[in-house]
Amino acid sequence: xxxxxxxxxxxxxxxxxxxxxxxxxxxxxxxxxxxxxxxxxxxxxxxxxxxxxxxxxxxxxxxxxxxxxxxxxxxxxxxxxxxxxxxxxxxxxxxxxxxxxxxxxxxxxxxxxxxxxxxxxxxxxxxxxxxxxxxxxxxxxxxxxxxxxxxxxxxxxxxxxxxxxxxxxxxxxxxxxxxxxxxxxxxxxxxxxxxxxxxxxxxxxxxxxxxxxxxxxxxxxxxxxxxxxxxxxxxxxxxxxxxxxxxxxxxxxxxxxxxxxxxxxxxxxxxxxxxxxxxxxxxxxxxxxxxxxxxxxxxxxxxxxxxxxxxxx
Amino acid sequence: xxxxxxxxxxxxxxxxxxxxxxxxxxxxxxxxxxxxxxxxxxxxxxxxxxxxxxxxxxxxxxxxxxxxxxxxxxxxxxxxxxxxxxxxxxxxxxxxxxxxxxxxxxxxxxxxxxxxxxxxxxxxxxxxxxxxxxxxxxxxxxxxxxxxxxxxxxxxxxxxxxxxxxxxxxxxxxxxxxxxxxxxxxxxxxxxxxxxxxxxxxxxxxxxxxxxxxxxxxxxxxxxxxxxxxxxxxxxxxxxxxxxxxxxxxxxxxxxxxxxxxxxxxxxxxxxxxxxxxxxxxxxxxxx
Numbered sequence: 001x002x003x004x005x006x007x008x009x010x011x012x013x014x015x016x017x018x019x020x021x022x023x024x025x026x027x028x029x030x031x032x033x034x035x036x037x038x039x040x041x042x043x044x045x046x047x048x049x050x051x052x053x054x055x056x057x058x059x060x061x062x063x064x065x066x067x068x069x070x071x072x073x074x075x076x077x078x079x080x081x082x083x084x085x086x087x088x089x090x091x092x093x094x095x096x097x098x099x100x101x102x103x104x105x106x107x108x109x110x111x112x113x114x115x116x117x118x119x120x121x122x123x124x125x126x127x128x129x130x131x132x133x134x135x136x137x138x139x140x141x142x143x144x145x146x147x148x149x150x151x152x153x154x155x156x157x158x159x160x161x162x163x164x165x166x167x168x169x170x171x172x173x174x175x176x177x178x179x180x181x182x183x184x185x186x187x188x189x190x191x192x193x194x195x196x197x198x199x200x201x202x203x204x205x206x207x208x209x210x211x212x213x214x215x216x217x218x219x220x221x222x223x224x225x226x227x228x229x230x231x232x233x234x235x236x237x238x239x240x241x242x243x244x245x246x247x248x249x250x251x252x253x254x255x256x257x258x259x260x261x262x263x264x265x266x267x268x269x270x271x272x273x274x275x276x277x278x279x280x281x282x283x284x285x286x287x288x289x290x291x292x293x294x295x296x297x298x299x300x301x302x303x304x305x306x307x308x309x310x311x312x313x
Numbered sequence: 314x315x316x317x318x319x320x321x322x323x324x325x326x327x328x329x330x331x332x333x334x335x336x337x338x339x340x341x342x343x344x345x346x347x348x349x350x351x352x353x354x355x356x357x358x359x360x361x362x363x364x365x366x367x368x369x370x371x372x373x374x375x376x377x378x379x380x381x382x383x384x385x386x387x388x389x390x391x392x393x394x395x396x397x398x399x400x401x402x403x404x405x406x407x408x409x410x411x412x413x414x415x416x417x418x419x420x421x422x423x424x425x426x427x428x429x430x431x432x433x434x435x436x437x438x439x440x441x442x443x444x445x446x447x448x449x450x451x452x453x454x455x456x457x458x459x460x461x462x463x464x465x466x467x468x469x470x471x472x473x474x475x476x477x478x479x480x481x482x483x484x485x486x487x488x489x490x491x492x493x494x495x496x497x498x499x500x501x502x503x504x505x506x507x508x509x510x511x512x513x514x515x516x517x518x519x520x521x522x523x524x525x526x527x528x529x530x531x532x533x534x535x536x537x538x539x540x541x542x543x544x545x546x547x548x549x550x551x552x553x554x555x556x557x558x559x560x561x562x563x564x565x566x567x568x569x570x571x572x573x574x575x576x577x578x579x580x581x582x583x584x585x586x587x588x589x590x591x592x593x594x595x596x597x598x599x600x601x
Binding site for chain 2: 080081194195224225226227228229230232233236251252253254255257258281292293295296297298299300301302303304305
């Protein structure tokens with residue numbers, strides 16, 4: 001039986017194809033990515049020099065990505081489409097498309113190396129340990145089933161809750177994601193909700209089984225600015241209150257910077273820059289990172305807003 | 314056909330006649346029995362050569378404003394004056410005549426909406442000139458000049474819109490809006506569907522236009538895109554204009570709670586943790 005959260009993950013696969021295609025045209029960059037970051041104690045997610053190849057074209061698409069997530073920490077991956085950021089996330093979720101495979105490095109989820117995982121173990125881990133939200137929330141919900149019933153299904157399958165308990169918990173979850181009238185939303189159909197409300201519902205689904213890691217891949221990209229901020233604030237709130245570790249993927253450096261302690265800048269399958277967010281923002285070393293920052297400074301609010309003081313010495 | 318140097322934005326002391334003057338504009342949608350207001354009395358004027366950004370989110374009425382200024386939706390009250398001509402009571406035929414003169418032009422989010430898919434780029438660009446009465450030779454000459462102005466190669470002239478990338482198409486749409494040398498161009502989310510590199514390219518082109526003295530009304534949900542090039546910014550919220558001012562003032566010292574929320578919500582490289590508490594407080598205030 002597939003739960004909604006698994007359906008979300010498998011449907012997301014189709015989006016990767018275009019990323020791989022756009023990479024096919026790009027010659028391999030010569031510059032190597034930076035080395036491994038310092039190891040932190042007991043990571044919930046450890047990605048070590050992960051390389052992803054397209055078996056169909058016998059090409060390496062992602063050339064070595066490394067980061068570790070401890071409980072309550074947040075890592076951001078920024079890059080344009082085709083940079084390999086989405087493929088990296090899919091690899092960590094075990095949902096690479098059929099002809100893609102991890103051809104180097106390792107991924108450990110809560111101490112489990114995913115290389116040896118059986119499909120049954122993956123089903124146990126997804127949703128319960130690692131979960132994800134993507135850009136287009138409406139496409140992951142069944143339009144003809146009320147929102148509450150779809151959340152309750154996840155709770156019954158993943159948490160073994162009985163009908164009534166699942167109903168109660170679904171309403172609680174809708175409250176946790178700051179939906180103003182949880183009882184009302186519970187009884188509504190997806191088409192009755194705005195994009196921001198739908199993304200909250202999807203976050204409720206994603207956290208329903210109490211995962212330790214949440215991957216947000218362009219989860220706020222299609223939303224209005226104030227709604228985007230609400231969702232980002234919600235993620236920050238969940239992180240602080242529950243120790244949820246976040247991987248935030250965006251094309252916008254500012255979105256990632258707002259939420260994350262550490263940033264990876266990816267381009268054409270390479271990590272061109274990686275480090276603590278503040279260092280990357282204030283002392284970008286790679287030309288591409290400098291370009292991302294310059295775009296904000298030239299065509300953004302930055303020129304009217306006083307920069308935050310650089311806190312560290 | 315050139316009418317000499319375009320007028321620059323005037324000094325505050327001697328206001329020029331506005332190219333667009335909207336007074337107390339109201340637009341309603343829905344049936345007569347269930348009328349929903351989309352614009353609730355909006356007043357805004359745009360001086361020659363001025364770039365005015367209109368910021369608004371879903372449901373703010375920003376696209377309705379663009380459509381009303383272009384005669385595409387009917388106002389239920391208020392007046393619209395385009396280049397000195399009161400167009401409030403214009404019928405479809407009068408609007409067509411006004412648009413044909415090419416004084417006011419537009420660019421929408423999706424360039425496929427402003428470009429005929431079956432016309433080559435050259436034919437699309439020449440059309441407004443031929444409609445206006447230019448000779449074929451004159452039109453062909455101007456088409457090439459304006460293609461260069463949006464930094465596109467002449468190689469594209471015999472292509473169809475479907476054969477161009479999204480960024481190229483939007484630049485063609487901008488060129489098409491410019492060929493008649495309008496005094497005012499209304500751009501509704503011109504960069505929202507573009508990736509970062511193409512967005513910057515379009516914004517650079519708009520900046521050059523602004524410097525050439527074309528008045529622009531740049532409508533967007535993205536404060537950042539508008540902040541870079543607008544002289545003044547107007548903020549639309551639930552059909553009302555809640556704040557208008559110099560771009561630096563609106564962003565640096567926003568007065569209305571909604572504007573403050575917008576500014577604090579836009580992701581910037583300097584977002585501080587303190588912004589989160591302020592956003593929460595502003596949301597509570599606006600929802601009250």
